[in-house]
Amino acid sequence: MEVSTQNPTLKNGDENKLKDRRIRRTQQLLMAALEELLLEKAYTDITVQDIIDRANVGRSTFYAHFLDKDHLLKSYFEKLRDKFDEQFQRIRHKNRQAQLKGYPDEIRVEGTLFLFQHAQSNHRLYKALIGKDGEAWVIRQFQDSFTELLRQHMSQIWPGEQGGEAPLEILVQSMASSMIGLLVWWLEHDLPYSAEQINQWFHRLAVQPVLGELSPD
Amino acid sequence: MEVSTQNPTLKNGDENKLKDRRIRRTQQLLMAALEELLLEKAYTDITVQDIIDRANVGRSTFYAHFLDKDHLLKSYFEKLRDKFDEQFQRIRHKNRQAQLKGYPDEIRVEGTLFLFQHAQSNHRLYKALIGKDGEAWVIRQFQDSFTELLRQHMSQIWPGEQGGEAPLEILVQSMASSMIGLLVWWLEHDLPYSAEQINQWFHRLAVQPVLGELSPD
DNA sequence: ACGATATTGAACAGGTTGTTCATTATTGTT
DNA sequence: AACAATAATGAACAACCTGTTCAATATCGT
Numbered sequence: 009m010e011v012s013t014q015n016p017t018l019k020n021g022d023e024n025k026l027k028d029r030r031i032r033r034t035q036q037l038l039m040a041a042l043e044e045l046l047l048e049k050a051y052t053d054i055t056v057q058d059i060i061d062r063a064n065v066g067r068s069t070f071y072a073h074f075l076d077k078d079h080l081l082k083s084y085f086e087k088l089r090d091k092f093d094e095q096f097q098r099i100r101h102k103n104r105q106a107q108l109k110g111y112p113d114e115i116r117v118e119g120t121l122f123l124f125q126h127a128q129s130n131h132r133l134y135k136a137l138i139g140k141d142g143e144a145w146v147i148r149q150f151q152d153s154f155t156e157l158l159r160q161h162m163s164q165i166w167p168g169e170q171g172g173e174a175p176l177e178i179l180v181q182s183m184a185s186s187m188i189g190l191l192v193w194w195l196e197h198d199l200p201y202s203a204e205q206i207n208q209w210f211h212r213l214a215v216q217p218v219l220g221e222l223s224p225d
Numbered sequence: 226m227e228v229s230t231q232n233p234t235l236k237n238g239d240e241n242k243l244k245d246r247r248i249r250r251t252q253q254l255l256m257a258a259l260e261e262l263l264l265e266k267a268y269t270d271i272t273v274q275d276i277i278d279r280a281n282v283g284r285s286t287f288y289a290h291f292l293d294k295d296h297l298l299k300s301y302f303e304k305l306r307d308k309f310d311e312q313f314q315r316i317r318h319k320n321r322q323a324q325l326k327g328y329p330d331e332i333r334v335e336g337t338l339f340l341f342q343h344a345q346s347n348h349r350l351y352k353a354l355i356g357k358d359g360e361a362w363v364i365r366q367f368q369d370s371f372t373e374l375l376r377q378h379m380s381q382i383w384p385g386e387q388g389g390e391a392p393l394e395i396l397v398q399s400m401a402s403s404m405i406g407l408l409v410w411w412l413e414h415d416l417p418y419s420a421e422q423i424n425q426w427f428h429r430l431a432v433q434p435v436l437g438e439l440s441p442d
Numbered sequence: 443a444c445g446a447t448a449t450t451g452a453a454c455a456g457g458t459t460g461t462t463c464a465t466t467a468t469t470g471t472t
Numbered sequence: 473a474a475c476a477a478t479a480a481t482g483a484a485c486a487a488c489c490t491g492t493t494c495a496a497t498a499t500c501g502t
Contacts, residue, residue: 028469030479055458066481071460144361151406174426178407182430185406186399189368193398209391213399217434245500247448272489283450288491 035073037063039084047132050141051081078145085137085146089153096122119157120187120210124203127191135195138188147188155184165219179218186214252290254280256301264349267358268298295362302354302363306370313339336374337404337427341420344408352412355405364405372401382436396435403431 041063045054056077060070074080099122127134138147159180166176174182187210194206258280262271273294277287291297316339344351355364376397383393391399404427411423 028479030468034480056460057458068461068463068482069480072479076460140362140365142361144359144364145357147361148357174430177410178423178426179430181406181410182403182427186403186431189398189402189406190395193394206395209395210399213391213396213434214403214431217430245448247499251449273491274489285451285492285494286449289448293491 031073034063034065034069035083037065038070038073038080039087041065042080042084043133046136051136051143052141078143081143081146082149085149088133092126095126118207118211119161120215121203121207123154123187124191124194124207127195128199128203131195131199134191138192139195151184151188154187155180158184158187183214183218186210248290251280251282251286252300254282255287255290255297256304258282259297259301260350263353268353268360269358295360298360298363299366302366305350309343312343335424335428336378337432338420338424340371340404341408341411341424344412345416345420348412348416351408355409356412368401368405371404372397375401400431400435403427 038059041059042054044062045058054077056067056070059065059077059080060067070080074083096119100119136142138150159176162176162180162183166179190206190210194201255276258276259271261279262275271294273284273287276294276297277284287297291300313336317336353359355367376393379393379397379400383396407423407427411418
């Protein structure tokens with residue numbers, strides 16, 4: 009059973025076509041099983057055996073699709089992130105329209121607020137993925153994704169280095185770390201404040217000092 | 226071979242007395258071996274076998290002292306942190322004296338600067354412990370230690386919640402996250418700036434916005 | 443020198459991983 | 473409906489790692 013035969017997308021290059029229904033079914037079952045297990049126990053304690061038992065999938069089938077447990081989690085995480093990005097782009101589009109039409113600010117949703125809200129809606133999963141039992145590389149990947157969004161946004165409005173100003177990258181790293189740090193703390197303490205409240209504090213502490221009078225989003 | 230017999234400090238309660246020379250020797254060998262290995266490969270890839278081979282210690286001896294690999298790393302980390310704390314307290318004491326005698330500011334070393342400098346001196350070890358291959362729980366323990374220092378410091382000078390001000394804990398979490406984030410980025414990029422420079426940016430981005438006109442340390 | 447205690451090393455069971463392969467089931471396509 | 477292609481199965485397997493046990497030995501503190 010060749011690797012390239014069954015799943016070029018995940019184990020190989022990038023020729024993505026979602027051919028066979030069996031392939032989609034198997035991968036969906038495996039990811040669903042992983043998600044279930046993530047809500048039950050720490051990722052470290054989940055074995056491949058657990059996953060294939062839950063998914064009702066043969067052992068050899070698992071390895072025909074994924075290199076190992078980490079590979080499955082990585083694919084799963086990327087799927088989640090893609091969904092998030094899609095939703096996020098929709099929000100941004102709505103915001104732009106609202107801005108053009110001159111709607112009041114309350115209707116608009118800032119990017120960071122959306123992230124806090126999304127984490128609130130899926131807090132059990134967020135906790136499992138980036139909480140205290142989360143894998144370091146997943147947390148880093150999460151932070152990197154957010155950092156990238158921030159970098160793109162800031163590069164447009166940041167005047168660049170001048171005098172003793174910090175380089176863009178320093179700025180972005182600091183802001184992103186603060187954001188993730190607050191987010192994890194918030195999740196680990198079971199959301200003691202509203203998403204709006206946390207987001208507001210984040211902006212006061214990490215965003216406004218940098219942007220000054222510039223408006224967010 | 227009872228657990229309590231050989232090492233009450235590490236496997237049991239807190240009756241610490243460093244009795245037998247053999248015990249100190251073994252634990253020292255194991256920690257030294259772990260340190261060596263940490264500089265060679267990722268912690269995940271290090272096996273108990275690797276450690277005892279490097280340390281020239283029997284397998285059963287290892288388990289007479291530590292519950293598992295994680296327990297050894299935890300003990301090792303705590304030893305490092307204790308050393309750091311000791312040095313740090315010395316610096317703070319010097320600073321206080323310099324302040325009383327009215328020495329110029331250049332002689333004083335802020336707490337965060339000392340951390341950046343310490344990381345610079347031991348950057349290979351820092352990278353192994355909190356870098357991209359670091360274990361999540363170690364990174365968290367590191368951050369928690371720093372957060373605790375910050376919390377103690379801030380609780381003395383922070384006026385407390387008033388109006389829409391963020392609670393002390395939010396503030397501390399944000400600052401600590403920013404600090405660790407910058408530190409890790411700095412380490413992972415092989416120290417592209419001086420410790421003083423990074424520390425200065427950290428203060429501008431995360432400390433000054435909070436403290437305002439208050440003087441550091 | 444002596445009793446107490448730590449170390450040794452081999453052996454062991456139990457668990458997990460990733461692979462193999464012949465057989466069976468399902469798919470997409472005429 | 474029939475066909476060839478291909479995915480899934482499940483059992484078996486070697487390899488590895490973990491943590492434990494125990495009798496023999498070495499080293500310690502006093």
